[in-house]
Every structure is written in structure tokens, then in C-alpha cells.
Amino acid sequence: MNIPKSNFSEWYNEITKEAKLCDLRYNVKGFVVFMPWSVKTMKIMYADFEKELESTGHKPALFPALIPESNFKKEGEHVEGFVPEVFWVTHAGNDELEEKLAMRPTSETAMYQMYSLWIQGLKDLPLKIYQSCQVWRHETKATKPFIRSREFYWIEAHDVFATEQGARDQVAEDMRTTEKVMHQKFGIPFFFFRRPQWDKFPGALDTFAADTLMPDGRALQLPSTHLLGQNFAKPFDVKYTDEKGNSEYCWQTCYGPAVSRIYAGLISTHGDDKGLVLPFDLAPVQVVVVPIPRKGNEAPLYAKAKELASTLVAAGFRAEADLSENTPGFKFNEWEMKGVPIRIELGGRELENKELTLCRRDTLAKEKIPEAQLLSRVPVIGAELSANLLVKADEHFKNNTRKANTIEELESELKKGGFIAVPFCSLEKSSKPCADKVKAVNAGDVRGTLFGNDEKPKAGEKCIACGKSAHEIVYVARQY
Amino acid sequence: MNIPKSNFSEWYNEITKEAKLCDLRYNVKGFVVFMPWSVKTMKIMYADFEKELESTGHKPALFPALIPESNFKKEGEHVEGFVPEVFWVTHAGNDELEEKLAMRPTSETAMYQMYSLWIQGLKDLPLKIYQSCQVWRHETKATKPFIRSREFYWIEAHDVFATEQGARDQVAEDMRTTEKVMHQKFGIPFFFFRRPQWDKFPGALDTFAADTLMPDGRALQLPSTHLLGQNFAKPFDVKYTDEKGNSEYCWQTCYGPAVSRIYAGLISTHGDDKGLVLPFDLAPVQVVVVPIPRKGNEAPLYAKAKELASTLVAAGFRAEADLSENTPGFKFNEWEMKGVPIRIELGGRELENKELTLCRRDTLAKEKIPEAQLLSRVPVIGAELSANLLVKADEHFKNNTRKANTIEELESELKKGGFIAVPFCSLEKSSKPCADKVKAVNAGDVRGTLFGNDEKPKAGEKCIACGKSAHEIVYVARQY
Numbered sequence: 001m002n003i004p005k006s007n008f009s010e011w012y013n014e015i016t017k018e019a020k021l022c023d024l025r026y027n028v029k030g031f032v033v034f035m036p037w038s039v040k041t042m043k044i045m046y047a048d049f050e051k052e053l054e055s056t057g058h059k060p061a062l063f064p065a066l067i068p069e070s071n072f073k074k075e076g077e078h079v080e081g082f083v084p085e086v087f088w089v090t091h092a093g094n095d096e097l098e099e100k101l102a103m104r105p106t107s108e109t110a111m112y113q114m115y116s117l118w119i120q121g122l123k124d125l126p127l128k129i130y131q132s133c134q135v136w137r138h139e140t141k142a143t144k145p146f147i148r149s150r151e152f153y154w155i156e157a158h159d160v161f162a163t164e165q166g167a168r169d170q171v172a173e174d175m176r177t178t179e180k181v182m183h184q185k186f187g188i189p190f191f192f193f194r195r196p197q198w199d200k201f202p203g204a205l206d207t208f209a210a211d212t213l214m215p216d217g218r219a220l221q222l223p224s225t226h227l228l229g230q231n232f233a234k235p236f237d238v239k240y241t242d243e244k245g246n247s248e249y250c251w252q253t254c255y256g257p258a259v260s261r262i263y264a265g266l267i268s269t270h271g272d273d274k275g276l277v278l279p280f281d282l283a284p285v286q287v288v289v290v291p292i293p294r295k296g297n298e299a300p301l302y303a304k305a306k307e308l309a310s311t312l313v314a315a316g317f318r319a320e321a322d323l324s325e326n327t328p329g330f331k332f333n334e335w336e337m338k339g340v341p342i343r344i345e346l347g348g349r350e351l352e353n354k355e356l357t358l359c360r361r362d363t364l365a366k367e368k369i370p371e372a373q374l375l376s377r378v379p380v381i382g383a384e385l386s387a388n389l390l391v392k393a394d395e396h397f398k399n400n401t402r403k404a405n406t407i408e409e410l411e412s413e414l415k416k417g418g419f420i421a422v423p424f425c426s427l428e429k430s431s432k433p434c435a436d437k438v439k440a441v442n443a444g445d446v447r448g449t450l451f452g453n454d455e456k457p458k459a460g461e462k463c464i465a466c467g468k469s470a471h472e473i474v475y476v477a478r479q480y
Numbered sequence: 481m482n483i484p485k486s487n488f489s490e491w492y493n494e495i496t497k498e499a500k501l502c503d504l505r506y507n508v509k510g511f512v513v514f515m516p517w518s519v520k521t522m523k524i525m526y527a528d529f530e531k532e533l534e535s536t537g538h539k540p541a542l543f544p545a546l547i548p549e550s551n552f553k554k555e556g557e558h559v560e561g562f563v564p565e566v567f568w569v570t571h572a573g574n575d576e577l578e579e580k581l582a583m584r585p586t587s588e589t590a591m592y593q594m595y596s597l598w599i600q601g602l603k604d605l606p607l608k609i610y611q612s613c614q615v616w617r618h619e620t621k622a623t624k625p626f627i628r629s630r631e632f633y634w635i636e637a638h639d640v641f642a643t644e645q646g647a648r649d650q651v652a653e654d655m656r657t658t659e660k661v662m663h664q665k666f667g668i669p670f671f672f673f674r675r676p677q678w679d680k681f682p683g684a685l686d687t688f689a690a691d692t693l694m695p696d697g698r699a700l701q702l703p704s705t706h707l708l709g710q711n712f713a714k715p716f717d718v719k720y721t722d723e724k725g726n727s728e729y730c731w732q733t734c735y736g737p738a739v740s741r742i743y744a745g746l747i748s749t750h751g752d753d754k755g756l757v758l759p760f761d762l763a764p765v766q767v768v769v770v771p772i773p774r775k776g777n778e779a780p781l782y783a784k785a786k787e788l789a790s791t792l793v794a795a796g797f798r799a800e801a802d803l804s805e806n807t808p809g810f811k812f813n814e815w816e817m818k819g820v821p822i823r824i825e826l827g828g829r830e831l832e833n834k835e836l837t838l839c840r841r842d843t844l845a846k847e848k849i850p851e852a853q854l855l856s857r858v859p860v861i862g863a864e865l866s867a868n869l870l871v872k873a874d875e876h877f878k879n880n881t882r883k884a885n886t887i888e889e890l891e892s893e894l895k896k897g898g899f900i901a902v903p904f905c906s907l908e909k910s911s912k913p914c915a916d917k918v919k920a921v922n923a924g925d926v927r928g929t930l931f932g933n934d935e936k937p938k939a940g941e942k943c944i945a946c947g948k949s950a951h952e953i954v955y956v957a958r959q960y
Contacts, residue, residue: 023594028546028581033594036539036609043540059516060523064631065545065583065614066508066567087546088571089583092618093564101508103545103569103583114503114513129516134545138572151544 001337004273008216012144012268019276019338021267022145030143030150037338038146038263040284042153045259045266046132048181049155056173058128058157063110065133066101071109074235078108081202085137087150103136108203108228108254111158112236119250121241122162126170130157146264147220147480154258160233160250162240167227167251171208174225174255175451178210182222182257187279187390188212188265189397190222191419191475193448196427196435205229208451211477212265213397217417219447219477220265223257267339269393270362276339277361279389280382287312287378288335289321292328292347305346308356308374315375336361341385342378362388401475407464410476411442419447419477423461423470434465444476481817484753488696492624492748499756499818501747502625510623510630517818518626518743520764522633525739525746526612528661529635536653538608538637543590545613546581551589554715558588561682565617567630583616588683588708588734591638592716599640599730601721606646610637626744627700627960634738640713640730642720647707647731651688654705654735655931658690662702662737667759667870668692668745669877670702671899671955673928676907676915685709688931691957692745693877697897699927699957700745703737747819749873750842756819757841759869760862767792767799767858768815772808772827785826788836788854795855816841821865822858840865842872881955887944890956891922899927899957903941903950914945924956 001018003011016022021038034042050060066089072079082105089101104110111129119127134153143149157174161167175192182188190210200207201224209224232238233249241247270277280286291298291305305321312319322331328345335343345357345366354371358378362385369377400418404410413420425431427449435446449455449472457470464470481498483491496502501518514522530540546569552559567583570576584590591609599607614633623629637654641647655672662668670690680687681704689704713719713729722728750757760766771778771785785801792799802811808825815823825837825846834851838858842865849857880898884890893900905911907929915926929935929952937950944950 023597025594025597026544026590027548027551027593028544031544031546033544034542036541039540039542060519061516062514062519062614062633064506064508064511064513065616066511066631068507071507084573086573087569087581089567090570091568091580093566100571101567110506113507114505117503117505134542136545151546153542 001273001275005215005271008214008268011271015267015271015275015337016145024145030139032145032149032151034153034260037284041266041278041282042259042263044282045186045262046155048185049177049257049259050130050132052177052181053130053155053157056128056177057126058130058159061129061131062133063104063107063114063131065104067104067107067110069100069102071113072102074109075203075232078203078232082106082137085139087136087138104133105135105137106254106256107131107133107135107156108158108232109236112232112238112252115158115160115250116237116239119160119238119240122243125160125162125240125250126166127160128157129159130155144480146260146267149260152258153260154256157255159253159255160238161252162242162248162250164229164251167229167253170253170255171225171227172452174223174253175208175210177255178223178257182210182262182265184390185279185281186262186266187386187393188222188262188269189394191447192451193475194427194451195224195448196431196446196474197429198432198435199446199448201226203228203231205231209448211419211447211479212269213400213418213477214265214268214480217400217478219419219445219479220261220268221479222262222265223255225253225255228252228254270389271339274333275337277389278339278341279386280341281386283339283341284318285320285335285338285340286317286382287319287342287344288331288340289319289344289346290328290331290335291321291323292345294348297348297351301346301348301351304351308344308346311374312378317378341382360385404464405461407438407441410438410444410464414442414444414476414478417478419475420444421455421473421475422464423457424472424474425463425466425468426471427474431463434463437465438476443478445479447475447477447479449474481753481755485695485751488694488748491751495747495751495755495817496625504625508630510619512625512629514633514740517764521746521758521762522739522743524762525666525742526635528665529657529737529739530610530612532657532661533610533635533637536608536657537606538610538639541609541611542613543584543587543594543611545584547584547587547590549580549582551593552582554589555683555712558683558712562586562617565619567616567618584613585615585617586734586736587611587613587615587636588638588712589716592712592718592732595638595640595730596717596719599718599720602642602723605640605642605720605730606650607640608637609639610635624960626740626747629740632738633740634736637735639733639735640718641732642722642728642730644709644731647709647733650733650735651705651707652932654703654733655688655690657735658703658737662690662742662745664870665759665761666742666746667866667873668702668742668749669874671927672931673955674907674931675928676911676926676954677909678912678915679926679928681706683708683711685711689928691899691927691959692749693880693898693957694745694748694960697880697958699899699925699959700741700748701959702742702745703735705733705735708732708734750869751819754813755817757869758819758821759866760821761866763819763821764798765800765815765818765820766797766862767822767824768811768820769799769801769824769826770808770811770815771801771803772825774828777828777831781826781828781831784831788824788826788851791854792858797858822861842868884944885941887918887921890918890924890944894922894924894956894958897958899955900924901935901953901955902944903937904952904954905943905946905948906951907954911943914943917945918956923958925959927955927957927959929954
């Protein structure tokens with residue numbers, strides 16, 4: 001790596017290229033090729049989310065990628081929000097289609113017509129379905145690999161309840177899922193915000209979203225949950241018959257962890273000047289064995305390197321021996337750049353003494369262990385590394401959450417980056433002018449109030465934008 | 481199930497509906513919704529194939545779903561073969577695109593332009609990449625769920641070699657992969673045919689395909705491998721520099737296990753008059769516990785049922801206790817129809833005696849075991865069931881492979897279904913009239929010669945169609 005992480009934007013571009021995470025040279029604008037090193041980690045991330053979703057009663061399904069135009073028109077706000085971004089299929093072979101078909105930008109309007117057929121009574125509720133898929137949106141903002149592109153990979157979980165409370169409880173469950181998977185497993189800290197009314201999902205009553213912090217101090221939206229209320233149930237006729245025989249509209253939520261975007265959060269959160277740093281459980285290669293030969297000992301050294309890698313693989317670790325013709329120094333740099341958690345250095349002395357030198361990627365600390373301890377020591381170091389990444393990420397996040405009481409203070413704090421808590425009017429649409437004013441002064445976005453937290457302004461505190469009584473503590477950040 | 485499997489076509493339609501494998505009511509013609517019970521099994525099938533592909537050196541990637549029209553035009557046969565089936569994206573939002581984009585029907589023309597950037601020298605070869613994705617083809621033939629629809633789910637592995645021999649060896653490896661996964665794990669027998677030249681993949685030198693046999697005696701094409709030769713390397717400029725500094729075109733293969741179609745093979749091969757029968761490792765629920773209560777013992781019985789399911793889940797099995805309000809008889813039928821491999825029947829006597837009654841789905845045989853043997857007995861029965869399904873499938877396959885020496889014999893054999901081996905001219909294009917004649921007489925398709933088998937006609941044997949000297953033994957079957 002030639003660029004230090006402090007120069008984040010360029011560091012990010014360099015690492016995606018050097019570590020072969022993606023290739024931007026595909027010949028459709030805004031579309032990228034995801035390469036093996038990122039895809040292997042994203043597959044693990046998918047599996048982690050899917051496992052957690054299944055443990056909370058979600059079942060997998062696969063809905064078509066194409067949605068008839070007429071479906072979109074059923075929910076007014078939704079059509080307005082998404083149609084400008086839709087890729088339209090108009091022909092099949094040489095024939096024009098009778099009705100044009102949208103490549104799904106999200107699947108509400110594909111799924112809920114089926115839900116209306118599947119749900120009759122209380123016995124069918126709650127219905128909790130997820131699909132792992134890709135979606136397409138013709139973004140007009142500048143694209144950046146993994147962060148924003150015209151095709152991305154996500155999970156969308158669409159849940160249906162008999163009551164409003166059921167739906168509201170699901171929002172809290174989605175926050176816990178995000179905490180368990182994205183924070184605890186991936187080491188990505190976040191705030192779970194209730195978004196302002198002017199910044200919600202088209203068609204939702206309310207949007208809740210997990211924002212993490214990028215190294216440049218800007219917020220990145222990761223999974224969001226939308227409380228759809230009955231807004232889609234009504235046009236799509238998603239109803240159940242209650243105990244008294246009355247037909248009632250259902251309450252709905254949807255939750256969307258965008259795995260390819262979370263991957264951007266992962267590499268940005270943990271990376272350093274040498275490149276990627278990957279949590280042990282997410283690394284495509286967890287342990288790499290690098291032989292350091294002298295003339296004459298190549299053969300036994302290479303054989304031992306292979307044997308060590310095989311021993312690790314047989315024990316269930318992802319391990320490789322790097323027997324290429326590159327120098328050990330080149331190999332050290334290469335695998336550090338790729339973020340491999342543990343390097344085993346194997347030289348003549350190690351071979352003689354039946355010792356191994358282990359170097360962990362986060363601290364670059366080395367330790368010598370007897371070869372016999374390999375299988376017991378690797379998972380311990382791996383767990384320590386992952387825990388350390390989490391602690392460091394949490395610290396950075398905490399250090400970049402501050403307060404301001406005036407718009408001038410906010411401006412000066414935002415220059416340092418991070419989330420700045422400020423007193424503010426409200427999240428209702430009527431307060432949008434206040435948000436616009438904040439944005440105009442310092443390019444900060446009102447991200448919302450903390451979900452599940454009763455933080456309120458003190459008596460007498462004023463909205464930093466309009467000076468009237470503040471009713472909320474909102475967090476402001478510059479955003480991706 | 482109301483329809484016996486002997487009435488296969490209707491049995492198939494009924495089982496896909498009754499077991500909630502898919503829903504055909506989606507409002508785009510030829511597109512279906514895959515429901516949890518099939519998706520869970522397909523996820524396992526994906527994982528099995530991916531694991532085997534990775535063990536033979538393949539790496540996962542994700543290429544865009546959209547391909548510019550100009551890419552298609554680079555390989556003449558390919559464009560002719562696929563363009564009539566392409567869904568075209570012509571607009572984004574309200575704007576017409578400068579170039580129309582194909583929803584990938586297959587990814588050669590998306591991937592190989594990138595391969596040309598990725599491959600420079602021998603050190604980059606072989607390149608073995610797979611992606612798990614869905615593809616879209618505007619089929620004009622009648623669709624049938626899982627078997628043929630306008631959107632399907634597959635893996636496509638695209639491999640590149642320096643030499644023709646490398647590519648040919650890959651064909652053999654793909655056959656072994658199919659054997660290990662589809663036959664040994666899924667229990668689906670197949671012949672691996674070299675297809676006639678008039679029935680190959682558009683743009684390939686040669687196509688090899690695994691055909692299984694459906695219960696109605698018709699052949700179903702499952703994974704196929706295409707020896708592309710240098711046909712794509714030339715237009716897409718996929719080259720390497722050899723030891724002497726010469727620039728050479730690469731040799732390529734592609735292999736495409738269509739998981740959603742193999743699922744059709746799975747349920748058709750193993751199902752019976754009562755519904756699905758699933759191999760133990762592929763079942764979404766491997767063990768179901770059904771309590772059979774008498775008045776007064778519901779509470780302890782239900783508690784024990786739950787406990788047994790939890791014990792199984794903790795040991796890594798997929799298990800459920802059915803505590804719904806349905807009668808035990810209803811539950812027996814329901815879970816048999818869904819193909820759950822093992823049912824545990826738990827009545828008052830079992831509870832008292834700390835015994836369990838286990839019923840296996842394939843034979844419906846019951847056995848009583850002490851409760852303490854649960855965790856040791858379940859995997860044994862599971863393995864026996866899967867092995868038995870494989871044996872039965874192999875037997876059916878073998879019993880439906882026969883010979884014929886004249887076109888009249890062929891006609892009479894084909895009426896009974898199966899693969900019929902006959903002497904035939906050749907697989908060259910010049911022999912297509914012979915295949916057309918066979919097809920006209922008895923609707924049989926020439927599926928090809930057995931790959932890796934030196935089976936040849938005896939001296940003096942004549943082509944059943946034209947009466948000239950036969951050079952090949954080909955297999956004929958009616959096909960899906």
C-alpha cells in the first residue's frame with residue numbers, strides 16, 4: 001500500500017484494487033465485478049445474517065427479479081421514490097413486451113401480492129420471509145465500489161403481523177440482529193437511528209437505520225428497517241381474518257442488510273496503512289504459512305509448510321502455504337495487505353527446533369510457539385484479534401460522538417467528523433427547513449434520534465437551527 | 481396426495497403445490513416464486529456443489545447481471561443461439577439507454593472480457609472461477625416449475641487453460657464433480673453424454689451433458705459442460721504469453737449445474753405415492769416429533785416432544801416438534817408428503833417406558849428404541865435411508881437402459897421409456913438427417929455417446945436410420 005489510511009478516500013480506492021476485491025473495468029457504467037477475495041468474505045457474511053434471521057423464525061424464499069410496472073403503481077409514495085431509478089425491461093428477443101417489467105430495486109411490490117394469497121387467518125401470522133439476492137438501482141449519485149453501485153447484494157426480510165405492536169417489536173428485533181451480526185461478529189459499531197420523516201423509505205411510516213462511521217468521519221448507512229404500517233397491506237390486500245371473523249389489514253416491516261455495502265464498512269473500519277485487516281471468522285484465508293528458505297533447506301521447509309497448512313485445514317481452518325517463487329518479504333507484504341489474520345513464519349531455526357513463529361495481523365506482534373501447540377494457539381490468537389478489532393472500532397466510534405449546542409459549535413465539530421448530538425425541533429416533516437438550514441451551513445445531515453433511547457433535550461434547550469424549543473436530541477453527520 | 485406417482489405429470493404438479501415448493505400465481509408469465517421448503521433444500525444443494533468446486537480449485541466471483549448488446553455480437557453462433565431468448569433492458573428511469581443491455585442468459589460474454597484483463601502469463605493459468613446466480617431466458621417452450629422457467633438458479637463455472645488437454649481434462653473433472661455431488665449426495669443417477677454436433681451449446685466445440693431419467697421414462701438434462709475451445713478466446717482476446725514469449729489464445733470450458741432444475745430431478749427421482757422423499761442431508765427438517773396425546777397427558781407429552789427436538793437441534797440435526805392442533809393422523813400425512821426422513825412418534829406408552837418409535841420415510845418401517853439411543857440412531861437411519869434411495873434410483877435407471885438394433889425395435893422400446901442404445905452413423909452435423917428421421921418416427925432424441933466409454937458398434941452393424949455403416953453407439957430417449 002502506498003497510501004496511508006489517513007488519506008481515506010484514496011486508500012479505499014487503492015485497497016479495492018490492490019487486494020483484488022473488485023474490478024471497475026466492466027463495460028456497463030456503475031456495475032462492478034466482485035472478485036474472489038471479497039466474495040469469499042461476503043459469502044460468510046451472508047451465512048451469518050441468514051443463520052441469525054432463521055433463528056428468529058425467518059424462512060428463505062426466492063421471488064422473481066422482474067416486477068410488472070402495474071405492481072409499482074399500487075403504492076403512491078413507493079412509485080415516486082423508486083421509479084426514477086428503475087431499469088426497465090421492454091423487450092424479449094425481438095418482441096416488445098405487453099407490459100414493461102422493472103428489475104427489482106427492492107421487492108415489496110413483488111412479494112406482497114403473494115402474501116395476500118398466503119395469509120388468511122391468525123394461524124398464518126407472523127409471516128417472516130427473507131431472500132438473499134441482488135437488486136438494481138440506476139443511481140445518479142457518484143458510484144463507489146461496494147458503497148454505492150447500480151447493482152448490489154443484500155438480504156431483504158419482509159415480515160407481516162396482525163398488530164402494530166408486532167411490527168414495532170420486529171423493529172427492535174432487527175436492531176438486535178444487526179447488533180449480534182454486524183457489531184459482534186463483524187466488529188462494525190453503529191447507531192440505530194429513527195430517521196426524520198423527510199428521510200424515510202418511500203411508502204413507510206417510519207424508517208430506522210444503522211449508521212456506522214467511516215474513517216473520514218462520515219456516516220455510512222448500513223441495514224435499515226422500515227415500519228410499513230398498513231401502507232402496503234391496503235393496496236396489496238394483505239389481510240387476515242381475526243377471531244371474530246373480521247377482516248383486518250396486516251402490519252408490515254422490512255429489513256435490508258446490504259451485504260456488499262456492509263463489506264465496505266468492514267474493510268474501512270478495520271483496515272490500516274498496510275491494507276486490509278479481517279476478523280478471524282471472516283477471512284478467506286485465516287492462516288498463511290510462509291517458508292523462509294536458505295540454500296539447501298528448501299525441500300524440507302516447503303514440505304513442512306505444506307504439512308502445517310494441511311494440518312490446519314484438516315482441523316477446519318482456512319489455511320494456505322505460500323510456496324510461490326516470491327521472496328519472503330514480498331509474501332509478508334502481500335498477505336498483510338490482504339488482511340490474513342495469522343502468518344506463520346517458518347525458517348531453518350523453526351524447523352530444527354520444532355517451533356513456529358506466529359505473527360498476528362492487527363498488532364503485528366510475533367510469538368514463538370512449540371509446533372505441537374499450533375492447533376490450540378491459532379483459534380486463541382484469532383479470537384483475540386477479532387476482539388481487539390471490535391474494541392478499537394468501538395473506541396474510534398465513541399471518540400467521534402460528541403455534542404454541540406449551537407449551529408456554530410456543530411459546524412466546528414463536524415469539521416472533525418463524527419456524529420454530533422444537538423438539540424433540535426423534531427423529526428416531523430414540519431422541521432425539514434431546520435434540517436435544510438443545518439445542511440446549508442455545514443453539509444451535515446440530520447440522521448435521526450437514537451432508537452430505544454429516551455434521550456431528550458433539557459428544559460429550555462433550543463433547536464440549533466430555528467431557536468425554538470427543542471423536542472429531540474438528533475445526531476448530525478456528513479454522510480455517504 | 482391424491483394422485484399416484486405412476487401418473488407422473490399430474491403427480492408432479494400436485495406435489496409442487498401441496499408441499500408448497502413454489503407458487504405459480506406470480507403475475508409475470510414463466511416466472512415462479514420458490515417457497516421456503518424448496519429453497520432450504522436448494523441452499524444445501526448449492527453449498528454441496530460450491531464445496532466440491534472449491535476443492536478442485538475454483539474461486540467464487542460475482543459478475544453483473546447486465547451485459548451490453550455489443551458483447552453478445554462478438555461470438556457469432558452464441559449471438560444466434562441466445563439473442564432470441566434475451567430479456568432486454570432499454571430504459572433506466574425515464575431515459576433510454578445508449579446501448580441496450582441483456583439480462584444474462586449465461587455469462588460467457590460478461591466474464592471473458594474481464595478474463596482478457598486478468599490473464600497475462602502462464603502463472604495466471606488455469607483460471608477457475610464460478611458464480612452462483614440466477615439467469616433469465618425467454619423460453620418459448622411450455623414452462624414447468626423447476627424444470628423449465630424463464631428465470632432459473634444455477635452455478636456457472638468458467639475455466640481457462642493454456643492447452644487443449646487442460647480443457648479436455650476439465651470436462652472429465654466436471655463429470656466427476658457431477659458424480660460426487662449429484663449422484664453420490666443427491667442420489668440422482670445420470671449418463672454423461674457427448675452431445676451430437678447439432679445439439680451443442682452455441683459457440684462451443686463440443687457439449688457434454690448429464691442426463692437423468694424422469695419417472696415417465698423421459699430424459700432430463702442436468703449439468704452440462706461445454707468445451708469452448710478457443711471460440712470465445714479469440715473474439716474476447718483471452719490470451720497468455722508462453723515461456724518463449726509467444727502470445728497464445730487460451731482454451732476454455734464452462735460447466736453449469738442448474739440447481740433449480742436438479743431439484744426437479746431430486747423430487748422426481750425419490751418421490752412416491754405419498755409425496756416427497758428427501759435424502760437425509762438435503763431435508764429442511766430431518767426429524768419431526770409428533771406427539772400422540774390422550775386426555776390428561778398432553779402437557780408432559782408436549783414437553784417431552786419439545787425436549788427431543790431441542791436435543792436433536794443441539795446435536796446439529798434439523799428437527800422440529802409438531803405441536804399444532806392437527807390430529808396425529810393429519811400430521812403423519814403432512815410430514816410424509818413433505819418428505820421428512822424420520823418421524824418420531826411419541827405416545828403415552830413411549831413416555832412411560834422412555835422409548836421412542838421411529839418411522840423412516842422411504843420404507844415407512846417403524847422401530848422402537850430406548851430414548852437414550854436417539855442421537856446415535858438418527859444418523860444411522862438417515863444414512864441408511866439416503867443409501868437406499870440411491871440404490872433404488874440406480875436400479876430404476878439401469879432397468880430403463882436397453883438396446884435396439886432397428887428403428888422398429890427402437891420405437892417399441894421408447895414406448896416403454898428410458899434410454900435406448902442403438903447403432904448410429906455419427907455425431908457429426910452430416911448425420912443430423914438420421915437424427916431427424918428417428919425423431920419423426922418415434923419422437924426420440926439422440927442424446928449422444930457415453931463420455932469416457934469406448935463402446936462402439938460391432939463390425940457390420942448399421943445405422944438404424946439410414947442403414948449405412950454405424951460408427952457410434954448413441955442413446956436415444958424422449959426428452960424434457
